[in-house]
Amino acid sequence: MQLAISDDLSDYIIAPDPGAARLTRAVEGLDQTGAPARISVVEERPLTIFLNSQEIVTAMTIGDYPEYLALGFLRNQGMLKPDEEITGVDYDEDLETVVVRTAVETSHEEKLKKKTRTSGCAVGTVFGDMMEGLEEVRLPQVEVRTSWLYDLAARINRTPSLYLEAGAIHGTVLCRESRPLVYMEDVGRHNAVDKIAGWMLSTGEGAEDKILYTTGRLTSEMVIKTAMMGIPVLASRSGFTAWGVEIARQVGLTLIGRMRGQRFVCLSGAERLVWDADPDSVPVEDRKHRRKSAEG
Numbered sequence: 001m002q003l004a005i006s007d008d009l010s011d012y013i014i015a016p017d018p019g020a021a022r023l024t025r026a027v028e029g030l031d032q033t034g035a036p037a038r039i040s041v042v043e044e045r046p047l048t049i050f051l052n053s054q055e056i057v058t059a060m061t062i063g064d065y066p067e068y069l070a071l072g073f074l075r076n077q078g079m080l081k082p083d084e085e086i087t088g089v090d091y092d093e094d095l096e097t098v099v100v101r102t103a104v105e106t107s108h109e110e111k112l113k114k115k116t117r118t119s120g121c122a123v124g125t126v127f128g129d130m131m132e133g134l135e136e137v138r139l140p141q142v143e144v145r146t147s148w149l150y151d152l153a154a155r156i157n158r159t160p161s162l163y164l165e166a167g168a169i170h171g172t173v174l175c176r177e178s179r180p181l182v183y184m185e186d187v188g189r190h191n192a193v194d195k196i197a198g199w200m201l202s203t204g205e206g207a208e209d210k211i212l213y214t215t216g217r218l219t220s221e222m223v224i225k226t227a228m229m230g231i232p233v234l235a236s237r238s239g240f241t242a243w244g245v246e247i248a249r250q251v252g253l254t255l256i257g258r259m260r261g262q263r264f265v266c267l268s269g270a271e272r273l274v275w276d277a278d279p280d281s282v283p284v285e286d287r288k289h290r291r292k293s294a295e296g
Contacts, residue, residue: 009159009160011155011179011180011181012159012180012182012183013181013182014181014183014184014199015159015183016159016161016162016171016183016185017064018160018161018162018164018165018166019165020064022043023042023043023062023063023064023162024040024041024042024162024166025040025041025043026038026039026040026041027039027040027041039166040165041166041168042062042166042167042168042169042187043062043063044060044061044062044187045060045061045063045096046058046060046061046096047059047060047061047063047070047096047097047098048095048096048097048098049069049070049073049097049100050097050099050100051074051079051099051100051102051106051108052099052100052101052102052106054106054107054108056073056074057073059188059191060187061186061187061188061191062162062169062185062187065184065198065199066091066098067089067091067098067198067202068184068194068195068196068197068199068202069098069186069191069194069195069198070091070098070100070198071086071089071100071197071198071201071202072193072194072195072196072198072199072200072201073191073194073197073198075194075197075201075229076193076197076225076229078228079106079108080100080102080201084102085102085103086100086102086103087101087102087103088100089101134227134228134247134250134251135250137227137228137251138251138252139227139230139231139232139251139252139253140208140232141252141272142209142232142233142254143272143273144211144254144256144269144272144273145177145178145273145274145276145277146276146277147178147276147277148177148178149235149256149259149264149277150262150277150282152173152175152178152180152211152213152235153213153237153259154282154283155178155180156171156173156180156183159180159183161185162185163185163215168187169185169186169187170185170186170188170189170192170214170216171183171184171192171215172184172185172189172192172193172195172196172212172213172214172216173212173213173214174196174199174200174205174210174211174212174213174231175210175211175212175213176209176210177209177211180213182196184196184199189214189215189216189217190221190225192214192216193212193214193222193225193226194225196212196229197225197229200229206230207229207231208230208232210231210232211231211233211234212226212229212233212234212235213235213236214234214235214236214237214238215236215237215238216236216238217238217239217240217241217244218234218236218238218239218240218241218244218245218248218255218257219243219244220241220243220244220247222234222236222244223244223247223248223251223253223255224247226253227247227248227251227253232253233253233254233256233269234248234253234255234256235256235257235259235264236256236258236259237257237258237259237260238257239257239258240257240267245267248267248268248269249268252269253268253269254266254268254269254270254272254273255268255269260285261282261284261285262279262280262282262284263279
């Protein structure tokens with residue numbers, strides 16, 4: 001049995017909108033036979049993020065949810081503390097900027113000097129002291145049912161998305177048990193995670209009972225961001241890096257990768273898995289829903 005695309009988005013608080021204006025553009029070219037071809041390609045736009053009067057970074061993004069992206073980026077980089085009083089978030093579409101304002105003036109000149117390029121898509125950056133405070137993180141030890149993992153993978157895979165429309169994009173989904181809640185996409189998986197972090201910060205949504213599902217690789221930065229957000233479970237269709245696994249074990253993060261069809265691998269937190277689903281009962285994944293990263 002194969003999975004069909006589902007239009008049931010009732011579980012989502014935020015779902016992808018592949019038909020939204022400005023996210024894709026039709027481009028004409030030639031196919032492998034020399035015949036005319038017209039396809040949708042994802043747009044990229046610069047977004048400059050300011051914290052009060054200081055310019056922090058310019059990110060390439062698809063342009064949706066800029067306020068969430070700015071808040072989440074600053075929070076995940078440690079520039080906004082959990083108890084920080086945010087007095088305003090102002091987005092200027094014409095200038096392609098977001099200004100996040102706080103009650104107390106901030107200064108991050110030294111932090112900005114210690115910038116390291118990461119392995120992520122869309123030239124992700126992680127500041128040199130991003131791991132500050134990570135040694136104090138101990139995530140809640142929550143059980144994870146394998147039935148939730150299979151249900152989430154199937155439901156997310158069937159959700160209409162920008163990836164299915166145009167490709168060249170990553171998705172990240174905030175979930176509770178077997179229910180997907182917030183689905184964000186972007187050209188870089190780090191941007192998609194930051195949008196979710198920004199949404200959680202804006203709404204006051206708790207992290208202790210959540211699962212973060214991503215289509216991207218489980219790198220050190222993805223693990224660090226998830227841990228700093230307080231989310232105890234990170235799952236992906238893709239594979240792992242050794243440092244990502246090491247950090248996950250250090251902080252008690254349940255780390256599950258290579259989720260495709262009936263298969264997955266857990267490299268951290270396997271003692272918290274509850275094996276309540278028979279893999280043989282899981283439908284086979286339709287090839288057109290498989291992302292490139294899941295083919296290896």
